[in-house]
Structure formats: C-alpha cells, structure tokens
Amino acid sequence: MPAPLANPPNPWSSTNVEWSGDHLDAPPPLAKLEVHEERAKTILARNDSPDLTFRWSINPYRGCYHGCAYCYARPSHQYWGFGAGTDFDRKLIVKTNAVELFEEALEASSWRGEWIVLSGNTDCYQPLEASYRLTRRLLETALRFRQPLGLITKSSLVRRDVDVLGELARRAQLKVTISAAMPDDEMGRAIEPYASPISKRFEAMRALAEAGVTVGISLAPIIPGINDDAVPRMLERARDHGASFAFMTMLRLSREVLPVFDERLGAALPLRAEKVRAGIRAMRSGEMNDTRFGSRMRGEGERWRLVEQLFRLHVEKLGLDRSEVVVGEPATTFERPRRQLALF
Numbered sequence: 001m002p003a004p005l006a007n008p009p010n011p012w013s014s015t016n017v018e019w020s021g022d023h024l025d026a027p028p029p030l031a032k033l034e035v036h037e038e039r040a041k042t043i044l045a046r047n048d049s050p051d052l053t054f055r056w057s058i059n060p061y062r063g064c065y066h067g068c069a070y071c072y073a074r075p076s077h078q079y080w081g082f083g084a085g086t087d088f089d090r091k092l093i094v095k096t097n098a099v100e101l102f103e104e105a106l107e108a109s110s111w112r113g114e115w116i117v118l119s120g121n122t123d124c125y126q127p128l129e130a131s132y133r134l135t136r137r138l139l140e141t142a143l144r145f146r147q148p149l150g151l152i153t154k155s156s157l158v159r160r161d162v163d164v165l166g167e168l169a170r171r172a173q174l175k176v177t178i179s180a181a182m183p184d185d186e187m188g189r190a191i192e193p194y195a196s197p198i199s200k201r202f203e204a205m206r207a208l209a210e211a212g213v214t215v216g217i218s219l220a221p222i223i224p225g226i227n228d229d230a231v232p233r234m235l236e237r238a239r240d241h242g243a244s245f246a247f248m249t250m251l252r253l254s255r256e257v258l259p260v261f262d263e264r265l266g267a268a269l270p271l272r273a274e275k276v277r278a279g280i281r282a283m284r285s286g287e288m289n290d291t292r293f294g295s296r297m298r299g300e301g302e303r304w305r306l307v308e309q310l311f312r313l314h315v316e317k318l319g320l321d322r323s324e325v326v327v328g329e330p331a332t333t334f335e336r337p338r339r340q341l342a343l344f
Contacts, residue, residue: 002038002080002093033065034091035128043101047120054150057120058102060134062093064122066154066195069264070221073121075256084256089194092128099137106145106336113334115173116142117150125155127194139164146333148173152218154180154192156200159207166211172333175245178205179218180238183230190268191226202241209242216245216320219311222299223251224279225272228307232314239318246320248311250299251280253289279303 045057063077067089074084082091095101105111118124124135139161142149149168151158158165158176168174178201182188185197196204208215217238222228235246253261265273280288283299290296298304315321 002036032090036091036093037096038093039097040095040101042105043095043098044105044116045120054115054117054120056114057117058098058124058138059119059121060095060098060124060132060138061119061122061126061128062095063088063091065089065092065126065128066123066192068154068192068195069261070191070223070251070253070257071122072252072254072257074260075254076121078256085260092126094128094132095134096132098134099141102138102141106141106147111334113145113147115148115150117152119152123153123155123195124151125153125157127155127157129155129157130160136161136164139168143168143171144337146172146335148333150175150177152177152179154178154195154201156196156204159204162207162211162213165208165213169211169213174213176208176213176215177218177245177247178202178208178215178238178243179220180205180234181219181221181223181227181248183227183234187226191223191264202237205238205243206241209244214245215243216247217243219246219248221251222248222307223276224283224303224307225276226269228279228303231307231310235311235314235318235320239320243320246311246315248307249297250283250304252296253280254291255289258288 043058043060045059047055047057062080063082064071064073071088074088077084077088077091080093082088118135118138124138129135139149141147143164149172151165151174153176158178165174165176180198180201182191182198185199188195188198205215205217217234219227219231219234222231227234231248238246262277265276269276277288283301283304284290285300290300299307
C-alpha cells in the first residue's frame, strides 16, 4: 500500500499557485487532505475500451483534488481501500517514480512510439503538481525522446509549462485538450468546486495556442439542464482562444458516482436539480446511466440527437473539426536519444 505522509505539501504554498486559478476564494474542503506516496510497478496503462480513442495513458496521481462531482474515475480509488466520495478528492496518491518508469518504458526495445495520453484517469495538473512537478518532468522526458503526446486537463496550471509544451510541439507531436464544459465560472464552481475557473482555463488555452501548441476543447460531460444549451457559445469561445478541435461526451453516472453527483446537485443547485435528473433520464432511456460499451459516452433520444446536431453544425462552421488523438495515428517523431561514446 502507498505510504501516507505525516506532513504533506500544501497545494497552495508553491510559487506556481498563480497558475492554478483563483482557488483561495473557494469554500473550504469538507475533508482533510491526505497525501500518500508510492513506488509504482508500471506507469503505462493500456486502454482496451472501444469508447476511448487512445491506447496508452499515464497517470502520475491517483485521486483528484478538483472534486468534480461527476468524475468517472472515482470507482478506481476503491482498489486502494478508499471510497469514491471525499476519499477520492482528498486521499491522493503520488507515484514518485513515475518519471523513472516512463524513461524505462521509452528505452524498451518493444516500444514503437505510439501516442500516449496524460492523463487517462485523473488530472495530471491537479494542485499537487505545483509541488511535485511530475508532469513537467514527464514532458521533459517525452521531449528528449520526441515522444508523441496527448494531454488533457481542466487546470490552468498547464500554463506554467508553456515553454516545454511549445518545444515539444515543434520537435515532436503534441495535442493539448482543455476540458471546459461548464458555461461559466459560477456553474463550474458548483459542479467542479476546486478545479480552475473556466475563464482561467480559456486563458491557458490562448497561451498554449500562441506558443504553437495544437489545442482543443473537451465539452465533457454534457449535463442536460446545465450545459447542453451552452454548446454553441462554448465552441465559439474556444475558437476565439485558439482551439482547432473539439469533442464532447455525455455524463456517465456509475453506481459509485451517482450518489456523489446527486448530493452535490441537490446542495449546489436545489431549484434546478429535478430538471437535470429528468434531462438525464430523457437521454438515457429513462435511466440515470448506461454501462454498455459504445453507449456510455453518448446519449440517446431526440434531445441528445439535437445536442449532437448542434455540436456538429458549429464544429464545422468554426473549423474545429481537426481530430483529437486517435488510435493508429502515425508516430513519426519518436526517436531514442543517442548516447555519446566516451573518449579516451
């Protein structure tokens, strides 16, 4: 089991806190932060789900401080004996040897330089990254190997690393996706209480685009009654901040996630809660979730079809139809660095 730290780092004490958004005005967390460190056995996770467009991913952190009520990764925390609720938000695990394992994986003769996504499960730029800097060091390692990377985050802390991301975009293959589904800062704070404000995420998007990074927007998840009517203006805002691609997914509420989401919804948006629940059922054939492969990332019914049509229409109109990272894209840049021979 990962070992807990008696005196974990303060996520807000780093000089990089300015990039993490205006968190200091957020309500205090409901549970004490616990940080656990582990020496992981492997760092590359293979994804076999037909719902995902990538095969390989890296997650330097387990659990996520952002506290998003809908997070599909919450059940994964139960593997460590933790809960999917506040444990997932505040009992965080740091893979301290992530960079070492990544370099070993890239040096392996079997590695062919396929795309890797940071992160496929929890956010690689959650506040602890300001202290541990694992994600930055992973990017620096990828740059040495010219390793193709996709990166997805809802944290403006990504702006801290615009230098290495810009260089990686020039020398290798890189696509960064900013997850920004909520229509404004207020709604973001209600549903994603400790993630960067939506406005800060768009500022980070612009900074990345100006550095030459291919950047896009993820409207995930679509939550009927909260953001389904905001699709056009969110896509326009992304285009205006330098985005060149976009995608969206429907809200997923597994057995462990549903009570977390429902409790947050009722507490944060009591007057809207029943409308949202009815909208979800309308897009899920009368249920609150659909676990089937091929269906769990998208909805059903006339209301969902209208959202899809609206999305496709504006993506084409705004020129946001460049694809995100997909399985099978050629990895043309991967190259192991040459070792210089010692001279005698």
